[in-house]
Amino acid sequence: MLVIKNLDVHYGKLHILKKVSLHVKKGELVVLLGSNGAGKTTLLNSISGFIKPTSGQIIFEDKVINGFSPEKLVSMGIAQVPEGRLIFKTLTVEENIILGAYHRYSIKNAKAVREDIEMVYELFPKLKDRRKQLAGILSGGEQQMLAIGRAIMSKPKLLLLDEPSMGLAPNIVKEIFLYIVKLQRDFSLTVLLVEQNARIALKIAHRGYVLETGRLILEGPAEDLFFNRDVQRAYLGRDLDAEVII
Amino acid sequence: MFWDKEKECIDREELKQLQLERLQSTIHRAYRYVPFYRKKFDDLGIDPDDISSLEDLKKLPFTTKEDLRQNYPYGLLAVPLREVVRLHASSGTTGLPTVVGYTRNDLKIWTELVARNLVAGGVTKDDVIQIAYNYGLFTGAFGLHYGAEKIGASVVPISSENPKKQIKIMQDYKTTVLACTPSYALAIAETLIDMVINPSSMSLKLGILGAEPWSEGMRREIEEKLRIKTIDTYGLSEIYGPGVAGECIYQNGLHVNDDHLFIEIVDPETLENVPDGQEGELVITTLTREAMPIIRYRTRDLTRIIPGECECGRTFLRIDRIKGRTDDLIIIKGVKVFPSQIEEILCEIQGIEPHYQIVMEKKGFVDEITVLVEASEELFFDEMRKQNELIRQIEERIKEELDIDVKVKLVEKKTLERFKGKAKRVINKEKE
Numbered sequence A: 001m002l003v004i005k006n007l008d009v010h011y012g013k014l015h016i017l018k019k020v021s022l023h024v025k026k027g028e029l030v031v032l033l034g035s036n037g038a039g040k041t042t043l044l045n046s047i048s049g050f051i052k053p054t055s056g057q058i059i060f061e062d063k064v065i066n067g068f069s070p071e072k073l074v075s076m077g078i079a080q081v082p083e084g085r086l087i088f089k090t091l092t093v094e095e096n097i098i099l100g101a102y103h104r105y106s107i108k109n110a111k112a113v114r115e116d117i118e119m120v121y122e123l124f125p126k127l128k129d130r131r132k133q134l135a136g137i138l139s140g141g142e143q144q145m146l147a148i149g150r151a152i153m154s155k156p157k158l159l160l161l162d163e164p165s166m167g168l169a170p171n172i173v174k175e176i177f178l179y180i181v182k183l184q185r186d187f188s189l190t191v192l193l194v195e196q197n198a199r200i201a202l203k204i205a206h207r208g209y210v211l212e213t214g215r216l217i218l219e220g221p222a223e224d225l226f227f228n229r230d231v232q233r234a235y236l237g238r239d240l241d242a243e244v245i246i
Numbered sequence B: 001m002f003w004d005k006e007k008e009c010i011d012r013e014e015l016k017q018l019q020l021e022r023l024q025s026t027i028h029r030a031y032r033y034v035p036f037y038r039k040k041f042d043d044l045g046i047d048p049d050d051i052s053s054l055e056d057l058k059k060l061p062f063t064t065k066e067d068l069r070q071n072y073p074y075g076l077l078a079v080p081l082r083e084v085v086r087l088h089a090s091s092g093t094t095g096l097p098t099v100v101g102y103t104r105n106d107l108k109i110w111t112e113l114v115a116r117n118l119v120a121g122g123v124t125k126d127d128v129i130q131i132a133y134n135y136g137l138f139t140g141a142f143g144l145h146y147g148a149e150k151i152g153a154s155v156v157p158i159s160s161e162n163p164k165k166q167i168k169i170m171q172d173y174k175t176t177v178l179a180c181t182p183s184y185a186l187a188i189a190e191t192l193i194d195m196v197i198n199p200s201s202m203s204l205k206l207g208i209l210g211a212e213p214w215s216e217g218m219r220r221e222i223e224e225k226l227r228i229k230t231i232d233t234y235g236l237s238e239i240y241g242p243g244v245a246g247e248c249i250y251q252n253g254l255h256v257n258d259d260h261l262f263i264e265i266v267d268p269e270t271l272e273n274v275p276d277g278q279e280g281e282l283v284i285t286t287l288t289r290e291a292m293p294i295i296r297y298r299t300r301d302l303t304r305i306i307p308g309e310c311e312c313g314r315t316f317l318r319i320d321r322i323k324g325r326t327d328d329l330i331i332i333k334g335v336k337v338f339p340s341q342i343e344e345i346l347c348e349i350q351g352i353e354p355h356y357q358i359v360m361e362k363k364g365f366v367d368e369i370t371v372l373v374e375a376s377e378e379l380f381f382d383e384m385r386k387q388n389e390l391i392r393q394i395e396e397r398i399k400e401e402l403d404i405d406v407k408v409k410l411v412e413k414k415t416l417e418r419f420k421g422k423a424k425r426v427i428n429k430e431k432e
Helices: A040-047 A070-076 A093-099 A110-123 A125-129 A140-152 A170-186 A198-204 A222-226 A229-234 B012-033 B035-044 B055-059 B065-070 B104-120 B139-151 B163-173 B182-194 B216-226 B339-348 B384-402
Strands: A002-011 A014-024 A029-034 A055-060 A078-081 A158-162 A190-194 A207-212 A215-221 B086-089 B099-102 B128-131 B154-156 B177-180 B206-210 B229-236 B241-247 B254-256 B261-266 B280-286 B297-303 B330-332 B335-337 B352-363 B366-375 B407-411 B426-428
Touching: A002 A040, A002 B012, A014 A029, A014 A040, A014 A190, A014 A215, A014 B012, A029 A040, A029 A170, A029 A198, A040 A055, A040 A078, A040 A158, A040 A190, A070 A078, A078 A140, A093 A110, A093 A140, A110 A125, A110 A140, A110 A170, A125 A140, A140 A158, A140 A170, A170 A190, A170 A198, A198 A222, A207 A222, A207 A229, A215 A222, A215 A229, A215 B012, A222 A229, A222 B104, B012 B035, B012 B280, B055 B261, B099 B104, B104 B139, B104 B241, B128 B139, B128 B163, B139 B154, B139 B177, B139 B229, B139 B241, B163 B182, B177 B182, B182 B206, B182 B216, B182 B352, B206 B216, B206 B241, B216 B229, B216 B339, B216 B352, B229 B254, B229 B297, B330 B366, B335 B339, B339 B352, B339 B366, B339 B384, B366 B384, B384 B407
Parallel strands: A029 A190, A029 A207, A078 A158, A158 A190, B128 B154, B128 B177, B177 B206, B206 B229, B352 B426, B366 B407
Antiparallel strands: A002 A014, A002 A055, A207 A215, B086 B099, B229 B241, B241 B254, B261 B280, B280 B297, B330 B335, B352 B366
8 A cells, every 4th residue: 555665855964764665555554663763753744745755755555646745645545643643722622623624624525524523433432522622621642532533534544643652641552552453443444653662562563664763674573573672672671681580 | 275375475566565675674784783794885885775676786795605604603693692592503515514593583484484385385284294304403404393383283303313213103103294305215215115115005195305406307216216296495504494495286496485585596607697597596685584684695506586477376486496506516628517417317217226426536637527326236236238238328328418428337226325414416536
């Protein structure tokens, strides 16, 4: 579904992504691991059209999409849940959700959009209870649900998730990840997930990549990555030998 | 039958993308963690970031057996030794041994690759597989052991016991699959004949043979004598061990495990890549190995890529059966000959056994080659004239087909050495 070949991205003179090649197959849940500054968000922003790559190809459903505008990409079926959720705090929950259908909103479509809102509520009942409240007063977990709900209002085929666990309590992280699995399974969404919490991400992902200082250094099934030294040391926050058993 | 159909029948375009991703990762890891590669790249002015296609691999230097020796034992590891859960060594067929390390993931992948080859060759979980390779530093036995266990076959780790013991176990355990070198399979077949046991009275039906080059003639000989089907497998300890490539039940070329290994065929002299279908030296790059990523390893094994698709539906590349090792190449008066080519001829001639040895000697300035062949019993005690007739016939056939002059000497049955592991076919008297 998504194929990236030799993607190079510069911020001015800074070379952020260096010949990155990766792919996500239809229905797959792929995780991209990497420490801060490795270029993970840059990669997602390149796919969703916010950043123009210097060179390389991004191919979505057999079409090269480099340089397409974010709006165009949303209508093609790529939706991003940004890092830090970026919800509109002064709008109500429902208004935020409706904004996700902005590109297809018209009187003719009103009924379909209404149905989709109900679908989001069905998926996240907590949001339904708070539909009239301002989004700013939601808890972190609820805001994350809202950001995801808003993204799926655009009826995406490919969902890009940027650090959904950030700043959330462990039990809430678990809840959010269960929703991600549900979305991938029940709505047959294809998911590319950027995550620092490698432990939980590798549990739900099929495959993964490890990005270090702009280069991919590892690709493999999630369970193999879990046992890889680089992943263990850098992202699971432990060195097996250093672990002291008391 | 497939072990992992989704991967073994992967769309070639999809495979190329996967190979590129894995190649780039491998090169970054090798450059980052293996001082040998870092130095080599830096010396040649190669930037690992410049590799943007599979073709770009051609820009990279080769890794040779000599490199492995010079970095003996741990110099090429890309992970600290504490991440290594297994060490093996090359069987040392030619010269000094080399050491290879495996992480937990490497062992897991190795197991998968062997499992694929076994299933492709017709092994199922209902089989009883007797592993008659030597268990030790040599990778053969362990690789097959894991693969067979993974698919659920019943593994008999008999190791390289003598042929009589092998046969006893085969009978008692109702072994259905024998895994060993072709030369050892032949030794077992002969012992069977000596013991006057009808092979059809046993359960054996399949031979998974490898670790040395063997000819089609040898295959027919083994298949007839043991009344089994034989499957050729290929591997080398520097690249996991067995599991690099293997035949499927159609016996028309060995399927390479392309998603974990990238192969090239190069001209052994110019080191240029040759077009598909043309014979040359097999060069392998590992795509997923953690402990010891190897870039462009010169295997010294000669083969070719077989163009076209296989009936079985696998999309992996196929290589032809290994014709020989560049080390075993006999050059006489400018003509290059592999022992396997002589073997092929010997297998076609009546009155002799396919046990042979090639002795090279220098007489004055001239290389002289003597082929020692075992005669069948009936013939040996017959008159001289028949013997001479046979010798002349073999010499003529070899001259005709290979254009070399050799001396043939008939020896009594069972006088040539039998090998439990890899057979030693060529004896160079000057070097020894």
